[in-house]
Amino acid sequence: MEANETSVPMKIVVAVLFLFLLAPVILVVPISFSGEQILSFPPESWSLRWYAALADNPKMISAFWTSLMLGAIVTLISLAVAIPAAYVIVRMRTMGSTFLYNLFTAPLLLPTIVLGLAILIVFASIGFLGTFTGLVIGHLVITLPYALRVLATTLGNLNLSCEEAASTLGGRPLTVFRRVTLPMMAPGIVAATALCFLVSFDEVVITLFLTGPRLTTLPVELFHHVESRADPLVASVSVLLILLTLAVVMIVDRTVGLSKTFVK
Amino acid sequence: MMHQTIRSGSPTLSDDRDAHLRLDGLTKRYGDSVAVAALDLAVPKGELVALLGPSGCGKTTTLRMVAGLIKPTDGRIVVASQDITQVPTYRRDMGLVFQSYALFPHMTVAKNVAFGLEMRSLPKPEIERRVKEALAMVRLEALAERKPRELSGGQQQRVALARALVIRPSILLLDEPLSNLDAKLRDEMRNEIRDIQQSLGITAVFVTHDQVEALSMCDKVVVMRGGKLEQMGTPVEVYEHPATPFVASFVGRTNRLEGIAQGDGRVAIGSMAVQVPGRPGGKVEIMIRPHRMKLVDVGSGEDAASEGVNRLAGSLTRVTFVGDLLQYHVDVDGTEIVVEAASDHGRGFRKVGAPVAVLWRVEDTMVFGRGA
Numbered sequence: 001m002e003a004n005e006t007s008v009p010m011k012i013v014v015a016v017l018f019l020f021l022l023a024p025v026i027l028v029v030p031i032s033f034s035g036e037q038i039l040s041f042p043p044e045s046w047s048l049r050w051y052a053a054l055a056d057n058p059k060m061i062s063a064f065w066t067s068l069m070l071g072a073i074v075t076l077i078s079l080a081v082a083i084p085a086a087y088v089i090v091r092m093r094t095m096g097s098t099f100l101y102n103l104f105t106a107p108l109l110l111p112t113i114v115l116g117l118a119i120l121i122v123f124a125s126i127g128f129l130g131t132f133t134g135l136v137i138g139h140l141v142i143t144l145p146y147a148l149r150v151l152a153t154t155l156g157n158l159n160l161s162c163e164e165a166a167s168t169l170g171g172r173p174l175t176v177f178r179r180v181t182l183p184m185m186a187p188g189i190v191a192a193t194a195l196c197f198l199v200s201f202d203e204v205v206i207t208l209f210l211t212g213p214r215l216t217t218l219p220v221e222l223f224h225h226v227e228s229r230a231d232p233l234v235a236s237v238s239v240l241l242i243l244l245t246l247a248v249v250m251i252v253d254r255t256v257g258l259s260k261t262f263v264k
Numbered sequence: 265m266m267h268q269t270i271r272s273g274s275p276t277l278s279d280d281r282d283a284h285l286r287l288d289g290l291t292k293r294y295g296d297s298v299a300v301a302a303l304d305l306a307v308p309k310g311e312l313v314a315l316l317g318p319s320g321c322g323k324t325t326t327l328r329m330v331a332g333l334i335k336p337t338d339g340r341i342v343v344a345s346q347d348i349t350q351v352p353t354y355r356r357d358m359g360l361v362f363q364s365y366a367l368f369p370h371m372t373v374a375k376n377v378a379f380g381l382e383m384r385s386l387p388k389p390e391i392e393r394r395v396k397e398a399l400a401m402v403r404l405e406a407l408a409e410r411k412p413r414e415l416s417g418g419q420q421q422r423v424a425l426a427r428a429l430v431i432r433p434s435i436l437l438l439d440e441p442l443s444n445l446d447a448k449l450r451d452e453m454r455n456e457i458r459d460i461q462q463s464l465g466i467t468a469v470f471v472t473h474d475q476v477e478a479l480s481m482c483d484k485v486v487v488m489r490g491g492k493l494e495q496m497g498t499p500v501e502v503y504e505h506p507a508t509p510f511v512a513s514f515v516g517r518t519n520r521l522e523g524i525a526q527g528d529g530r531v532a533i534g535s536m537a538v539q540v541p542g543r544p545g546g547k548v549e550i551m552i553r554p555h556r557m558k559l560v561d562v563g564s565g566e567d568a569a570s571e572g573v574n575r576l577a578g579s580l581t582r583v584t585f586v587g588d589l590l591q592y593h594v595d596v597d598g599t600e601i602v603v604e605a606a607s608d609h610g611r612g613f614r615k616v617g618a619p620v621a622v623l624w625r626v627e628d629t630m631v632f633g634r635g636a
Contacts (some may be wrong), residue, residue, distance in 0.1 A: 161366035164333050165424075167353040168360040169380035169431060176354075179379075183370040 025242055032235035039230045050236040060237065063221035067201055070132070070217060074139040075196040081140075082147035082192065083185075087177070089148075090155040091163075101152065105145040112205040115141060120209040130212025138206045143196040150195060154188025155181075194252050198245065283342075284309035284467045285330070285435055290339035292325050292491075299325040301491040302339065307484070310465045312458065314478035317488035318514065323471045326488075327437050330469065332356050343434055354383070359428030363440040365420045367412035373399070373423050374408040380431035398430035401460060418449045425457065429464065436461065436468040442477060454481055475515045479503060487511045509549055509632045518551040519601045522634065531631070534597050538574040539626040547634040554604040556628040559592045562619040574629065576601070576622045583613055594622055 006014075027041060035045030054060055085104065089097045107115060119138050120129070128134030162184065166176040182189075204219045211220050218241075222234055283306035292300040300322040307313045315323035328334040330341055332353035341349045348356055359380075367376050377398050381391040399405045402422035412420055421441060428436060441457070442450045458481045461468050472478050478485045479499040487494040487502060487510075495507040506512035513520065523533035527545040530537050540550060560566040562577060578596035590612050592603040601622055605612060614620070 159364060159366060161362045161364055162368055164331075164353075165360065165362060165366040165427075166368070166379065168331055168333075168356070168358055168437075169427070170354050170357075170383035171379070172354050175383065180368055184368075186370070 028235050028238045028242070031232050032239045034232040034235070037231060039232055039235070043232075050232045053231075053233055054236050054240075057233070059216075060218070060221055060225075060233075063216050063218045066132075066135075066215060067218040070135055070139060071197045071200040073136055074143050074200040075193055077136070077140060078143045078147040078196045079189065079192060082144060082151050083182075083189070085148055086151035086155050087181070090152050091160075101148070104148045107141050108145040108149070112142070116206040116209040119206060123210065129210060130215055132215060134210050135207065135215070135217070138210050139200045139203055142203060142206060143199050146195050146199055147192040150192040151185065151188050154185050154191075158184050190252055190255060194248055198248065282308050284344060285469070286340075286342040287326070287330075288340040288342065290326065290329060290341065291337045292322070292329060292334060293337045298491050300329070300336075303488075303491075303493055305486060305493070305496070307467055307469065309467050311483040312461050312468045312470060312481060313484045313486060314470045314472055314482035315486050315488055316472055316475060316478040316515070317494075318473060320490075321488040322491035323473075323488050324439060325491075327360075327439055327469060327471045330435070331358050331360050331437055357431070357434050358437055359431060359433035359435070360437045361421075361424045361428050361439065361441045363443055365412075365424040365444075367420055367423055367427070369412055372409050372411060373404065373415070376412065376423055377427045377430050380427065384431065394430055398426040401429070402426045402456075417445055418453060421445065421453060422456075425460070429460070429466070434467070436466050438468065438470045440471055440473070442472075443474070450477075457481065479515070485515070487514060489514075506551075506630065509551065512551045512630055512632070517554050517602070517604075518630075519554060519557070521550050521552075521599060521601075523548060523550065525631070533576075536576060536597065538576070538629065539572075540629045540631045541627055542631065544631050544633065549632050549634050551630040551632070552624050552628060554591070554602045555589075557601070557603040557622050557624040559594065559603045559605065559614075560621050560623060561614075562621050567621050567623075572626050574624050574626060578620060578622065580614055580616050580618050580620050582616060585613075592620075594620060596622065 031039065031041055031043060032050060033046050033048065034040070034043030035047035035049060036043050085100075088094075089101045089104075116138075119141065123129050123134050123138075128137065158181070163176050163180055166180045167173070171179065202219060203217075204223060207217050207220050208223070211217060216224075218237070222237060226234055285305075285307040287303050287305040290300055290303040290305075291298070303322075303326060305313075315326060317323050325334060329336045332348075332351065336349065339349075340347055343356075368379065371379070374395050377395045378391050381394060386394075395408075396405065399408055402425055404419060404422055404426065407415060407419065412423065415423065421444075424441070438457070442453055445453060454477060470478070470482060479502075482499065484496060485499050485502045486496045489510050495502055495511045497505075502511060502515055506515060509520070512518050521533050521538075523531040523538075525531045525540070525544040525546055525548045526537075527543055529539055529541075529543050531540050531544075531548060531550060533550075538550070540548075558566075559580075567575075576596045578594040578601065580592060581595045581600070582593040584591040584593070585607060588607060590605050590607045592605070592614070594601045594603060603622055
């Protein structure tokens with residue numbers, strides 16, 4: 001890192017790329033402070049009216065809480081399932097390990113719309129549509145593969161001899177897992193947590209099939225809002241979401257380091 | 265070159281009665297391939313035994329079976345007259361030092377060392393006292409609160425040693441503990457491990473592929489090859505009286521010549537003949553250590569055939585200076601012979617291509633049959 005200086009043309013290329021990637025994010029901030037009735041850029045007048053409108057929109061606020069709760073519960077369940085699953089698949093290496101791993105991560109390969117349709121058909125027959133339980137199960141289908149993949153990679157990269165050393169020192173298998181394996185997996189666990197939460201919080205396609213008039217998540221509510229109206233309310237919601245995402249990313253960065261978590 | 269500690273007492277194999285660790289027909293098969301084949305071994309209490317061999321000879325597999333990290337296919341492991349073959353690792357009470365040290369990265373040095381004591385649910389004050397003792401033994405008291413990644417390789421190695429010894433294991437197992445260290449540190453650690461092992465009087469098994477480590481540190485050397493025991497003996501026995509050509513060439517450097525023994529103590533090598541100890545017959549290979557041979561100029565005063573001395577004539581093809589040694593490569597009738605001599609202030613260089621003779625004593629000749 002310390003040796004090679006980045007050349008000037010390279011810096012320009014990187015700057016342009018960043019601008020391209022971040023343009024929508026940058027654009028949305030001024031629009032959220034618009035005084036207009038309709039989405040436009042640049043806005044002709046400025047105000048906080050769309051933040052005020054957001055505070056007065058109970059549907060948006062309840063959708064936000066639903067999304068937050070959903071994200072938290074889905075993340076917790078994902079970790080609770082994926083940590084033991086990763087351990088069994090990577091460490092115990094039974095005959096079906098590879099098969100299990102592929103089965104668990106298969107949803108990543110399917111188009112989400114296909115998953116959504118399939119879940120819709122199954123849930124319609126057992127009455128899970130429009131329920132919170134239905135949403136949790138639907139999101140788990142998406143988040144579990146991510147969690148398992150991240151955790152299995154983390155575990156696979158751990159030095160097995162640390163666990164062996166712990167067992168020669170008298171640690172029983174469960175104690176070794178708790179005192180040595182789990183702490184050494186910490187970066188992977190933080191990464192999986194952030195990933196699961198963001199994926200669930202952001203999920204639209206499957207959720208569209210599962211939400212009903214009484215229960216909806218924030219991305220779906222935004223989607224419906226834009227369908228019927230074109231006011232800058234969505235921009236102010238977007239700004240708040242960007243801030244939330246930034247907060248999550250910064251927590252990860254401060255606790256275990258961003259590059260250590262996501263870059264291998 | 266080898267500083268050898270020869271223990272007084274029984275120089276040969278001890279019988280089973282005072283064996284602290286005993287392996288009975290220990291076998292490990294992976295499918296069709298055999299990693300360890302019916303290994304029998306007895307390690308007396310308080311001795312340091314080296315398992316020496318090239319990679320893939322089964323030495324590490326053997327060590328891991330003793331630790332309980334690999335399940336044997338067949339055979340028994342007996343420690344202090346108790347069969348522990350089926351005992352799980354965490355109840356075996358063995359201290360294992362890994363090649364990669366395997367320190368817990370999320371714990372401080374003191375916590376690493378305390379781990380085994382905490383597993384034994386000892387009272388806190390005793391844990392603290394023993395951790396302090398163990399760190400003092402490896403001279404690392406000052407670094408107790410550091411994390412492993414803040415330590416050098418040698419320091420990490422010493423933490424690993426303290427962590428393995430603090431539980432007062434019945435056997436100390438060392439898996440190539442020095443191979444990640446640089447040469448100078450390796451020499452230091454070699455002596456340090458040996459001193460600690462002797463002062464504690466602990467029974468230890470040391471896996472290595474480095475013959476210098478095995479010869480200089482250990483009471484007994486077990487040479488392994490292809491999962492089988494090739495020879496077991498004291499370092500002097502293994503070096504001076506190798507049981508097989510493999511041991512002779514793996515432990516120390518050797519020159520190898522093939523010939524036909526005449527049954528009268530003479531071996532014909534092409535058109536030449538040399539004397540060997542004993543009266544072997546048939547196809548043989550003979551081996552001579554390079555430093556037991558002497559290089560002389562043909563026709564010089566030193567080049568005189570005498571009783572009990574072999575002589576082969578050839579021409580000098582290369583001289584290599586390796587600091588403390590000079591290595592002369594001599595072409596003898598198409599076979600390369602290496603002769604080593606102590607380098608004396610860089611003197612002793614000779615002209616390449618000169619006719620030379622190689623002399624050695626008959627008693628320094630090792631003879632092995634070559635089968636049919």
